[in-house]
Structures are given as C-alpha cells and as structure tokens.
Amino acid sequence: MAENLQLYSISENELEKCLKCSICTVYCPVAGVTPFYPGPKHAGPDGERYRIKDASFFDEKALKMCLNCKRCEVACPEGVHIADIIQSARIKYSKHKPGLREFTLANTDLVGSITTLAAPVANFATSFSPVKATLDTIVKIDKHRTFPAYASQKFETWYKKHAAAEQDKYEKQVSYFHGCYVNYNYPQLGKELIKVMNAIGYGVKLLDKEKCCGVPLVSNGFATQAKKHGEINMASMRKSVAEGRPILTTGTSCTLMMRNEYDHLLHIDNKVAQEHLLLATRFIYKLVEEGKVKLAFREDYKKRVCYHTACHMERLGWTIYSTSLVKMIPGIDFVMLDSMCCGIAGTYGFKKENYPISQKIGEPLFKQIEEAKVDNVITDCETCKWQIEMSTSAKVLNPISVLAEAIDYEKTKALNQ
Amino acid sequence: MNADISKKHYDVIVIGGGATGAGTARDCAMRGLSTLLIERYDFTTGATGRNHGLLHSGARYAVTDKESATECIEENMILRKVARHCVEEHDGLFITLPEDDLGYQAKFVESCLAAGIRADIIDPEEAKRLEPSVNPTLIGAVRVPDGSIDPFRLTISNVLDAERHGADMLTYHEVTGLIIENGRVLGVNLRNNLTGEQSEARADITVNAAGIWGTLIAKMAGVTVNMFPAKGSLLVFSHRVNNMVINRCRKPANADILVPGDVITVIGTTSDRVPIETVDDMRVTPEEVEVLLTEGAQLAPALATTRILRAYAGVRPLVASDNDPSGRSISRGIVCLDHETRDGLAGFVTITGGKLMTYRLMAEIATNMVCKKLNVDKKCETATTPLPGAETTPVEKPKSHMYAFNAKVGRHGTYAPSIDSHDEIANSLVCECEEVTVGEVKYAVEKQHAGTLTQLRRRTRMGMGTCQGELCALRAAGVMCNVCKKSVDDSAADLADFINERWKGMYPVGWGSTLNEAQLISNIYQGLCGLDNFAK
Numbered sequence: 036m037a038e039n040l041q042l043y044s045i046s047e048n049e050l051e052k053c054l055k056c057s058i059c060t061v062y063c064p065v066a067g068v069t070p071f072y073p074g075p076k077h078a079g080p081d082g083e084r085y086r087i088k089d090a091s092f093f094d095e096k097a098l099k100m101c102l103n104c105k106r107c108e109v110a111c112p113e114g115v116h117i118a119d120i121i122q123s124a125r126i127k128y129s130k131h132k133p134g135l136r137e138f139t140l141a142n143t144d145l146v147g148s149i150t151t152l153a154a155p156v157a158n159f160a161t162s163f164s165p166v167k168a169t170l171d172t173i174v175k176i177d178k179h180r181t182f183p184a185y186a187s188q189k190f191e192t193w194y195k196k197h198a199a200a201e202q203d204k205y206e207k208q209v210s211y212f213h214g215c216y217v218n219y220n221y222p223q224l225g226k227e228l229i230k231v232m233n234a235i236g237y238g239v240k241l242l243d244k245e246k247c248c249g250v251p252l253v254s255n256g257f258a259t260q261a262k263k264h265g266e267i268n269m270a271s272m273r274k275s276v277a278e279g280r281p282i283l284t285t286g287t288s289c290t291l292m293m294r295n296e297y298d299h300l301l302h303i304d305n306k307v308a309q310e311h312l313l314l315a316t317r318f319i320y321k322l323v324e325e326g327k328v329k330l331a332f333r334e335d336y337k338k339r340v341c342y343h344t345a346c347h348m349e350r351l352g353w354t355i356y357s358t359s360l361v362k363m364i365p366g367i368d369f370v371m372l373d374s375m376c377c378g379i380a381g382t383y384g385f386k387k388e389n390y391p392i393s394q395k396i397g398e399p400l401f402k403q404i405e406e407a408k409v410d411n412v413i414t415d416c417e418t419c420k421w422q423i424e425m426s427t428s429a430k431v432l433n434p435i436s437v438l439a440e441a442i443d444y445e446k447t448k449a450l451n452q
Numbered sequence: 453m454n455a456d457i458s459k460k461h462y463d464v465i466v467i468g469g470g471a472t473g474a475g476t477a478r479d480c481a482m483r484g485l486s487t488l489l490i491e492r493y494d495f496t497t498g499a500t501g502r503n504h505g506l507l508h509s510g511a512r513y514a515v516t517d518k519e520s521a522t523e524c525i526e527e528n529m530i531l532r533k534v535a536r537h538c539v540e541e542h543d544g545l546f547i548t549l550p551e552d553d554l555g556y557q558a559k560f561v562e563s564c565l566a567a568g569i570r571a572d573i574i575d576p577e578e579a580k581r582l583e584p585s586v587n588p589t590l591i592g593a594v595r596v597p598d599g600s601i602d603p604f605r606l607t608i609s610n611v612l613d614a615e616r617h618g619a620d621m622l623t624y625h626e627v628t629g630l631i632i633e634n635g636r637v638l639g640v641n642l643r644n645n646l647t648g649e650q651s652e653a654r655a656d657i658t659v660n661a662a663g664i665w666g667t668l669i670a671k672m673a674g675v676t677v678n679m680f681p682a683k684g685s686l687l688v689f690s691h692r693v694n695n696m697v698i699n700r701c702r703k704p705a706n707a708d709i710l711v712p713g714d715v716i717t718v719i720g721t722t723s724d725r726v727p728i729e730t731v732d733d734m735r736v737t738p739e740e741v742e743v744l745l746t747e748g749a750q751l752a753p754a755l756a757t758t759r760i761l762r763a764y765a766g767v768r769p770l771v772a773s774d775n776d777p778s779g780r781s782i783s784r785g786i787v788c789l790d791h792e793t794r795d796g797l798a799g800f801v802t803i804t805g806g807k808l809m810t811y812r813l814m815a816e817i818a819t820n821m822v823c824k825k826l827n828v829d830k831k832c833e834t835a836t837t838p839l840p841g842a843e844t845t846p847v848e849k850p851k852s853h854m855y856a857f858n859a860k861v862g863r864h865g866t867y868a869p870s871i872d873s874h875d876e877i878a879n880s881l882v883c884e885c886e887e888v889t890v891g892e893v894k895y896a897v898e899k900q901h902a903g904t905l906t907q908l909r910r911r912t913r914m915g916m917g918t919c920q921g922e923l924c925a926l927r928a929a930g931v932m933c934n935v936c937k938k939s940v941d942d943s944a945a946d947l948a949d950f951i952n953e954r955w956k957g958m959y960p961v962g963w964g965s966t967l968n969e970a971q972l973i974s975n976i977y978q979g980l981c982g983l984d985n986f987a988k
Contacts, residue, residue: 043757046757051759056922
C-alpha cells in the first residue's frame with residue numbers, strides 16, 4: 036500500500052491543488068469592479084475549507100455575486116475548478132428559496148412556450164415602461180434591461196413545417212441542439228445553420244426530445260429540475276449518436292454546461308456530450324481543414340467585423356475555430372477584441388442588484404467596440420449579444436449567421452455534391 | 453527587561469510558558485499570589501504547541517491506565533465549560549478493523565465505563581453515516597466524548613487571565629541558574645534571549661513547569677528529576693478530512709489518532725526515545741512520515757490522497773517513578789515534586805508528567821502545594837471560572853464579513869467584538885486561508901504579546917493555512933512593521949525567519965502540491981524579494 040500513498044492528491048473539483056497564487060482573482064471580472072466580492076480564490080477554495088468544517092460559513096451574499104464566467108478556471112495554472120467549487124457550494128448550502136423572478140428567469144423553455152403564443156403582446160408589454168417599472172420594483176428585474184424579443188413561431192414548429200422533410204434527402208446528417216434562445220427568441224439562427232449545413236451536404240435533424248440545458252436553472256436555484264432536464268438531453272443524444280448523428284450547437288453556455296459540468300455539478304453521465312457534442316463552427320472548420328468540405332463565398336460580400344470572445348467560449352478554448360472560420364471569408368475585415376467579460380453572464384445581469392456591476396464589468400469592452408467602428412460584432416454567445424446590443428450601437432451576429440450571409444449557397448452546394 | 457521585575461519580590465515564579473506554566477500562573481494569581489511567569493522563547497513553543505490538539509475523553513488510557521483515564525474525562529468536562537472557545541465538541545470513534553481483535557472492544561467499553569467515560573457501541577453502518585471518511589471495512593465502532601482543543605488559544609487565554617489578576621509575564625528570558633542560599637531557592641538568574649542581557653528575579657517559591665526542559669532546570673538546582681524525552685511526530689492535512697476524532701480500538705500504537713481541528717486534520721503520533729541534547733531541534737524523518745501515512749490511511753483511506761501541509765514533532769515529558777531510576781516504569785500521570793521534602797531544597801517545586809488535557813489539574817496541584825508552603829488558604833476556582841473568551845455563549849453573527857467574523861469568534865470567543873473592524877482597512881484580510889484581518893493582527897500585537905510573525909501565527913493561525921505564508925507573511929510583516937514600530941530591516945529579518953520556519957515543516961512532506969507551493973514561496977521571497985539578503 037505504501038508505494039501508492041500520496042503520489043498525488045485527489046479532491047473534489049481539485050480543491051487541494053490550489054497554491055493560493057491568486058491569479059484567478061486578478062482575472063475575475065467581478066472582483067475588479069467591486070470590493071464586496073471576495074474574489075474566486077476566497078469564495079472558492081479558501082471558503083470551501085471553512086464550509087467543510089461548518090455549513091454556517093456559507094456566505095450566500097458573497098457567492099451570489101459570482102458570474103460563473105469561469106475566467107478563473109482558465110487562468111488557474113493548477114487546474115482547480117474554482118467556479119465549480121462556488122456553484123457546488125451554492126447548490127449544496129443555499130437556503131434561499133427561489134422566487135417569482137428566479138422562476139421567470141430560470142424556466143426559459145416554459146416561459147418561452149407561453150410567451151411565443153402571445154409574442155406581439157409580450158414583446159410590447161416588456162418594452163412598455165410601466166411594465167418595466169413593475170418588473171423592476173416588484174420582481175427585481177432591472178428596468179434598464181431590454182428583454183429579448185420573443186418570436187411569434189417557435190423554431191421547432193417552423194422546422195417541422197418547413198425543413199424536416201428536406202433533411203432526409205441528405206446522406207450525411209447531424210443533430211442540432213438549438214437551445215431555448217433559438218427556439219423562442221431567435222429562430223433565424225437555427226434557419227441559418229440549416230442553410231449552411233445543407234450547403235455543405237449535411238442534413239439537420241432535431242433531437243428526439245430537447246430540454247433546457249439547465250444553466251439558468253442552476254444559477255437561479257433549481258438544481259433538481261436541471262438534473263431531470265439533463266438526463267433527458269443525454270438520453271436523446273445517446274440515441275442520436277447511435278443513429279450516426281453527432282450533435283451540433285450554436286450557443287456556448289449550453290455546450291459548456293452539457294459537456295463540462297453535467298458530470299460533477301449535477302452528477303449526470305455525460306460521456307456522450309463530451310465525445311459528440313460540438314459547436315457548429317468547430318465542426319465545420321474541421322471539415323474544411325481536412326478538405327472534406329469546400330466553401331464558396333459571394334464575391335460582393337464586404338464587412339468590417341470584430342470578434343468578442345464569450346467567457347464560456349474562453350473556457351471551452353474554441354475561439355480559434357469560430358475566428359478562423361470567419362477569417363476564411365475573403366470580404367471580411369477582421370478585428371479581434373481583447374478577451375473580457377461583457378458583464379451579463381446569462382440571467383445574472385437581469386437581476387436588479389447585479390445591474391450596476393454588470394454594466395461596470397462590460398464598460399471597457401463596450402468602449403473597444405465603439406472605437407472599432409465595425410458593421411457587426413461577432414460572438415458565439417446569445418446573452419453577450421443582448422448585453423452588447425443594449426450597451427453599444429453595434430448589431431451582434433453569431434458566426435454561423437455571418438457564414439450564412441457570406442456563402443454562395445448554390446456554388447457551395449455544387450462543390451460538396 | 454522591565455527594571456520593576458528585578459526589583460520586585462514575588463510570591464511565586466513559574467518557569468515555562470506552556471499550558472501548565474500559564475495555567476499555574478493563572479491559578480496562583482487568582483489565589484492572590486504575586487506571580488511572575490518566565491518563558492525562554494514565546495508561549496507555547498514546546499510540547500504545548502506540538503501535539504494533536506485532542507480533547508481526550510480518556511478512553512485511550514482506560515484499559516492501561518485507569519487513573520489517567522479518570523483525570524482526562526473529568527478535565528474534559530471542565531474544559532468544555534471553562535474553555536469553550538478553545539474546544540470543538542464533535543465526539544470520537546474507536547474503530548475495530550478486520551485485522552484487529554474485536555474481543556478488545558468489550559474490555560475497552562467496560563474499562564471506559566469504569567473510569568466514568570461514556571462509551572456507546574454503535575453499528576459500523578451507523579459509524580459510516582456519522583463519519584463518512586472512516587475506513588469502510590470497519591467491523592466495530594465505539595462512540596466516546598473526544599473532541600478537539602486549540603492549545604495556542606488555551607494557553608494565551610490563561611496568560612491573559614493571569615495578567616488580569618496581576619501576574620507579570622517575561623517572555624524570551626531563559627533561566628541560566630537558580631539563586632540558592634542556605635538550602636533554599638530564592639529566585640532565578642536570567643538571560644534575555646533577544647539582547648543577551650543578564651538579570652535576576654526573586655520569589656519565595658519557584659515552580660518548575662518547563663516540560664521536558666524541566667529536567668535541565670532541576671539539574672541547575674542540583675536535584676534529579678529523571679525524564680525520558682519521547683519524540684512524537686504528526687502530519688497536518690490541508691483540509692478537514694473527518695469531522696469526528698477517529699482512533700483504533702486496540703492497545704495504543706503509532707499513528708492511531710486522527711483529529712479534526714478547525715479547518716485541518718492531524719494524524720499522529722509516533723513515539724521514539726530521543727537524547728535530551730536533541731530536544732531543541734526536532735525534525736521529522738521520512739520513516740516517520742511513511743508510518744504516519746500508512747497507518748493513517750487505515751483510519752481514513754482518503755488520507756492516502758490528501759495533500760499534507762506540513763510535518764512537526766514534539767517531545768513528551770515522560771517521568772520515571774522515583775523508586776525506579778532505570779526508567780522502565782514510566783508514568784503518563786501527573787508528577788508534582790516538593791523538593792523540600794524530597795531533596796532538602798526549600799522553595800522549589802516541580803510540576804511535570806501529565807498531558808495537555810490535565811494542564812489545569814496540574815496547575816491546581818502545583819498551586820495547592822505553593823499555597824500550603826506560603827500558608828495561603830484560598831480554594832482553587834479554575835474548574836468553574838471561565839477563561840477570558842469563554843464567559844458566555846458566542847456572540848450573534850453579523851451579516852457582512854462573515855468568514856472573518858466567524859473565524860475571530862472561533863479564536864477569541866466573547867472577545868471577538870473588541871477586535872477593530874470599524875472600516876475597510878481593519879476588515880481587510882492579511883491571511884486569507886485562515887481569515888485573519890488587519891484588526892486581528894493589531895489585537896494580537898496589543899493584547900496578546902505578539903511581537904514577531906511566529907508569535908502572531910500562534911495567536912491567530914496566520915500562515916498556518918494552505919499557503920503556509922506565501923501571501924500572508926509579507927502582508928503581516930507590513931502591518932506589524934507599522935503597529936510594532938519595528939525597523940524595516942528587523943521586519944525583513946523576522947520575515948526571513950518565519951519563511952524558513954514554514955519551510956522546515958514542509959520539507960519532510962515536500963512532494964506534489966506541497967512542493968509546488970514551496971517552489972512558489974521560494975520564487976516570491978528569494979527570487980522576487982531577495983529575502984536572503986535580509987536574513988540575520
């Protein structure tokens with residue numbers, strides 16, 4: 036036994052590997068703008084030692100300020116899962132009962148289903164100042180926030196009516212995890228993905244059953260529900276892979292959650308996601324690089340764009356795929372922004388108490404965007420899009436949308452016959 | 453040295469700033485005696501600061517030494533009341549593993565009950581539920597009222613209370629000889645260990661409470677107290693692995709006690725006779741580390757893969773019975789020697805043997821003897837009078853700065869609110885691992901005799917956490933430089949001392965993350981700050 040002793044330490048979320056170097060705190064967007072957040076090292080590994088001793092050391096007020104942007108984890112030279120330590124502590128120790136606000140923000144798919152039915156009314160109402168004032172004072176959703184508009188037709192409904200039948204014609208196929216955002220707020224992105232995939236010779240199917248990935252549920256205190264959703268998603272993905280279809284996404288946070296967090300945060304078996312779930316940009320880039328797919332672009336396409344690295348994109352480490360893909364477009368004048376947090380962090384910035392912090396975090400990014408004088412900002416994350424569009428004059432696009440507008444559909448299709 | 457002290461004539465001088473010495477000084481002062489406590493370095497530098505921090509139930513001694521067991525459980529119950537801010541009441545388990553004799557359990561429980569120790573046999577499954585880290589192959593478990601106790605806090609609380617009752621304290625003063633005239637000890641010759649200055653202090657009675665070093669003090673007085681230094685090594689793990697004490701239910705052996713204390717866990721001990729000449733520089737050997745780890749993993753398998761912060765060793769003052777100079781019959785019991793009746797040397801008393809657990813009782817016995825000699829008729833009240841910090845149940849928690857406040861309450865009990873926390877500076881953290889604020893550093897300097905970083909560590913736990921001084925030491929040195937009005941050079945030399953002392957404990961367990969940590973510390977202090985240039 037002795038020879039196996041103590042070669043390395045094993046601890047939940049690599050708690051024990053922390054050397055206290057504090058580089059995570061340097062990279063923390065929240066610690067940089069407010070003295071009331073103790074920073075990831077202290078809220079994470081330091082605090083955890085005390086929480087293990089006695090749950091009464093759990094400081095809800097401080098830990099709630101964590102954006103879960105995971106920039107601390109990217110910075111950590113020892114591989115400590117700092118943000119996961121904080122999120123796990125919130126799941127384990129929080130006694131805070133989620134209220135109406137948390138319910139509304141968390142249940143993106145339930146609220147989405149109801150709202151799309153009455154989209155024009157809902158969109159009018161949420162942009163109407165008396166309604167915003169009520170949300171602000173009673174529900175505590177900040178009045179400065181612009182609610183993402185709801186589409187009048189769900190992506191899933193559109194898909195069944197207009198796209199499903201076509202997809203069977205393609206020999207090669209993928210599944211698409213569209214997420215709540217595409218389904219309820221921005222079906223256009225889903226349509227654009229189908230256009231691009233069809234052009235390169237792939238059919239796009241939906242999963243048998245898709246549920247919200249759980250990101251907003253976990254951050255608003257509904258971990259049990261998130262786990263139920265996660266199990267359903269993983270079962271659907273396993274079926275899809277068994278039928279020969281890898282799964283693509285167009286949103287970073289859903290992807291990160293399902294690939295990297297289901298296992299240790301919610302204790303869901305997510306091997307299938309780790310192996311077969313990819314952002315569409317990574318999937319396409321690899322095909323192009325390997326010469327399996329060719330892209331043809333419109334000659335008249337000209338645009339100056341800048342790319343914003345979403346926090347969870349940074350954590351995935353996949354920025355290079357999206358930017359390389361966009362840079363393949365001959366008419367693109369490309370500006371890379373510094374990698375920094377925009378401040379929204381999913382539903383975080385919607386909460387009244389977080390609004391000032393949220394905007395302060397985003398300030399340097401907003402300034403860089405305005406100074407870049409571009410036609411569009413490109414980012415892989417939908418909530419970054421809301422934040423940047425609300426806080427700057429720029430219009431934000433997903434790289435897939437840029438690809439969809441830039442490719443010569445017919446030519447590309449012919450190249451990939 | 454304070455000139456008043458050499459001019460003053462005391463009723464009693466107590467030699468030794470460990471738990472026993474501090475406890476004796478407090479007891480003497482509470483009974484109205486004018487008292488001087490002398491310590492050659494800082495408080496708690498000997499065995500007091502180098503043990504498990506176990507609040508023994510006495511169960512460990514029940515089978516082999518009923519007298520010690522009874523003393524332990526009685527003191528255990530007293531300390532839970534009078535030193536509640538130093539105690540964690542989490543109970544302990546005595547587990548039987550497949551290779552152990554389950555028959556021992558019955559004898560063990562019977563002996564515990566006979567000594568007055570609560571001992572409940574519980575189902576192994578129940579034991580696993582109560583303490584998930586326990587070795588899951590266990591076949592038997594007994595629950596006993598073990599706990600943990602912070603010996604640093606305990607000793608300082610005794611010091612503070614002794615001072616409150618008028619006692620004087622003299623740290624960094626080493627006894628170089630005893631003043632003996634006409635067969636009577638009249639006082640001690642002293643050397644200031646910081647300045648080298650010589651002086652003396654006088655009293656009617658001198659109490660030798662110097663632990664293992666007591667044998668050398670006795671020698672200076674020309675009397676023999678036969679002691680056998682027994683080295684015990686321990687390892688500190690970086691977080692709390694277990695929440696209850698875990699012991700092996702068998703005859704006491706190496707590394708069979710695992711104690712959770714504050715945010716860490718300690719495994720110990722080994723036991724080896726060492727020559728008296730070596731007791732000032734104890735180092736933990738690789739063999740000891742291996743024994744501690746292998747045996748420790750039997751109690752809680754997680755230890756095999758848990759980061760070790762450091763290793764340390766202390767020396768038990770085991771005393772041979774007077775009628776057995778060979779040292780074969782060694783007692784762990786309390787030994788109080790009246791050298792007047794024993795050796796014909798008046799005014800000199802030695803209190804030794806015993807354990808941290810029985811420090812209060814040792815102090816009571818020694819003080820009773822002193823009082824008898826001085827014809828003072830005052831009852832001992834230390835069994836019922838709470839120590840400073842333990843007067844009431846801890847104060848209500850504030851809403852903000854919660855970690856630091858909880859930690860302060862843990863360390864200073866009811867005195868926590870008197871620590872400066874009025875602004876952001878006072879509340880900012882010097883030591884993040886152990887939650888020590890600028891206010892607490894000032895408090896330790898002004899109220900608890902902390903003048904160096906090492907002393908500050910013993911008062912507050914600064915530098916005892918995961919980083920082992922990597923970030924906190926520099927900050928603390930800065931704060932101390934201001935608060936103590938030290939020169940920059942002195943502060944830097946103090947910092948160098950502190951970092952070297954931390955390294956001494958990390959060295960025996962220098963692999964994995966601990967080695968990485970040490971490398972980072974070395975890069976910061978030697979590489980970046982050039983601290984070697986300041987070492988004295």
